[in-house]
Amino acid sequence: MNPPNSLNPALVALDSLPLVVSLAAPIGVAYSGGADSCALLLAAAERWPGQVRALHVHHGLQPAADDFVRVCESVCTGLTLPLQVLQVDARHGPGDSPEDAARRARYTALAAAARQLRLQAVLLGQHADDQVETLLLALSRGAGLPGLSAMAPRFERDGVTFYRPLLQTPAAALRDWLVRQQIAFVDDPSNSDERYTRNRIRARLLPALDSAFPRFRQTFARSARHAAQAQELLVEVAQEDLDRVGNPPAIQALQGLSAARQANVLRHWLLRAHQATPSTAQLAQLLGQIAACTTRGHQLHLKVGSGHITRAGAVLRYTPLGDKAG
Structure with missing residues (x-):
């Protein structure tokens, strides 16, 4: 004592x-x-x-x-x-x-x-x-x-x-x-x-x-620190990939990344640029729609957070609910 x-x-x-x-x-x-x-x-x-x-x-x-x-x-x-x-x-x-x-x-x-x-x-x-x-x-x-x-x-x-x-x-x-x-x-x-x-x-x-x-x-605290370090690394990779695919991201450039890196950079883009966080199901749907964008006329529309992701020509567009896509 x-x-x-x-x-x-x-x-x-x-x-x-x-x-x-x-x-x-x-x-x-x-x-x-x-x-x-x-x-x-x-x-x-x-x-x-x-x-x-x-x-x-x-x-x-x-x-x-x-x-x-x-x-x-x-x-x-x-x-x-x-x-x-x-x-x-x-x-x-x-x-x-x-x-x-x-x-x-x-x-x-x-x-x-x-x-x-x-x-x-x-x-x-x-x-x-x-x-x-x-x-x-x-x-x-x-x-x-x-x-x-x-x-x-x-x-x-x-x-x-x-x-x-x-x-x-x-x-x-x-x-x-x-x-x-x-x-x-x-x-x-x-x-x-x-x-x-x-x-x-x-x-x-x-x-x-x-x-x-x-x-x-x-x-448990050590595991949390390991997770935090891994997350820092993912953020660094996401920023490098976002610099590569553009902001807003170009669909063809995204398709050149692995599914895991696509998911990582899309989370990063949505959070940093639009304060939106996709659910696991929404992100899986988004990856599927991006993979399906193989022709110029293929449209994309998905609700994420408090807004929608759509296709604007060669890139993705995020529009908050209540705003009208231009």
Whole structure:
């Protein structure tokens, strides 16, 4: 057992963070009040005294949300840390996932606050258990490499750089340290609601994995890193192929590539140029239609994402729904 004054595991994680913090600008920590973000906030405040700003997103989705704010205010007052409470509307629309809607609202609010406060980066508290849950969710949905890459340790959104320094730190290590230090944190009651797939994974699968494969957090994280590296390589190949076939892609040039490279470059083109992601079935249909384009008069029409792909002479054209093809 670690001694009562043992080192904060989040502080250990910050040692390996590839972030050079300038003394000229503050750094933000997304602080929900939960154990992970609480340990991260304390570690950041110790590492960069006087530079840390706590950002709490108030989703307004449950009665306990105001209690979360009070806990955050109490901890930040004790640390003499500035706390910014961000009110968001995280309600989801028809057919939308409540988790996805809350996540989009959260990141939008954090990015806006980071720009307003001129933060050089925002630290997020997702840990090793969250990474495993994300990977298992991706596997359950039959995801490709982007999904199997799980959560990136660094990413940019709306001009703001985000870091996840705790992706190799188990949740239990963070919680145990806080308990030993008698530091208050929030237990979100929604985390035990097994109507949500992620919560079922946490409650049922992780204990079983822990029993069967005690090092599963490390090995799953390594698999996610391998997937991320492979995805980076595919993106590089896709960009080279897109330079070759043109933007928009020429049909005859596409036909000169293997089916796998056609699929790769088409995914890349649709995502980068049109923010559209084809399903596996849509992509297979598109490859079949491209292969069938052997005469000048052969037409092509396929719905992809929120638009349609058609043939415009020698090239493909993507038209968002509501727009008229010219």
